[in-house]
Amino acid sequence: MLRRLPVVSTIIVLxxxxxxxxxxxxxxxxxxxxxxxxxxxxxxxxxNSDAPWPATEAETERVLYRHTRVNCARVLELGAQxxxxxxxxxxxxHVARCALGDGVEGRIVLGWSRNPAKVAWQGGEIGGVIAxxxxxxxxxxxxxxxxxxxxxxxxxxNNHLSYAVQWFLFAAVALVIxxxxxxxxxxxxxxxR
Numbered sequence: 726m727l728r729r730l731p732v733v734s735t736i737i738v739l740x741x742x743x744x745x746x747x748x749x750x751x752x753x754x755x756x757x758x759x760x761x762x763x764x765x766x767x768x769x770x771x772x773n774s775d776a777p778w779p780a781t782e783a784e785t786e787r788v789l790y791r792h793t794r795v796n797c798a799r800v801l802e803l804g805a806q807x808x809x810x811x812x813x814x815x816x817x818x819h820v821a822r823c824a825l826g827d828g829v830e831g832r833i834v835l836g837w838s839r840n841p842a843k844v845a846w847q848g849g850e851i852g853g854v855i856a857x858x859x860x861x862x863x864x865x866x867x868x869x870x871x872x873x874x875x876x877x878x879x880x881x882x883n884n885h886l887s888y889a890v891q892w893f894l895f896a897a898v899a900l901v902i903x904x905x906x907x908x909x910x911x912x913x914x915x916x917x918r
Contacts, residue, residue: 730907738903742896749892756885766790766878776855780829785859790878793855795831797823797848805841808834809874817841818873820860823848832860836870844868857881 769776769790776791777784801822808818819835833853835846846868853863856876866872 745896749889752889759883794852799824810837836866837873
């Protein structure tokens with residue numbers, strides 16, 4: 726019976742199943758990390774002191790949802806992207822890419838309007854909340870715009886548990902399909918020697 730078991734196929738399937746199970750556990754761990762990030766972000770919302778503008782990705786994670794003030798020394802680019810205002814209405818979030826000094830750049834959401842036309846803004850000091858990206862969401866809005874919807878830690882997705890379940894289901898399905906294929910192969914009569 727074991728001689729009829731396909732060795733290469735068995736090794737490939739078992740490796741794939743092991744990888745899928747490992748990915749499932751990795752997603753569970755990522756879910757714990759994301760939950761910790763959300764907890765830190767919810768705490769950050771309540772802090773009164775300004776945080777420095779983040780220069781690295783690691784710094785960004787530590788200061789998300791904190792208030793900050795930056796000086797846009799030079800506007801590098803102005804544009805608009807889909808966004809919402811404080812009332813939840815859809816429209817255009819006006820964004821500036823700024824030189825903040827020391828070679829650091831930042832994206833600043835100036836405010837919201839129904840019109841995507843570029844706004845006139847020459848830069849300067851601006852305050853707001855550090856949102857994922859990172860980007861600074863101005864509060865209050867400037868350049869004659871309405872206030873943009875403020876970033877909310879509750880909007881951070883934490884769907885890692887569902888991803889973990891998917892990986893475990895993929896592993897189970899792979900084993901079931903392989904088991905059925907092996908059972909069919911073993912049920913066939915052995916060819917004469």
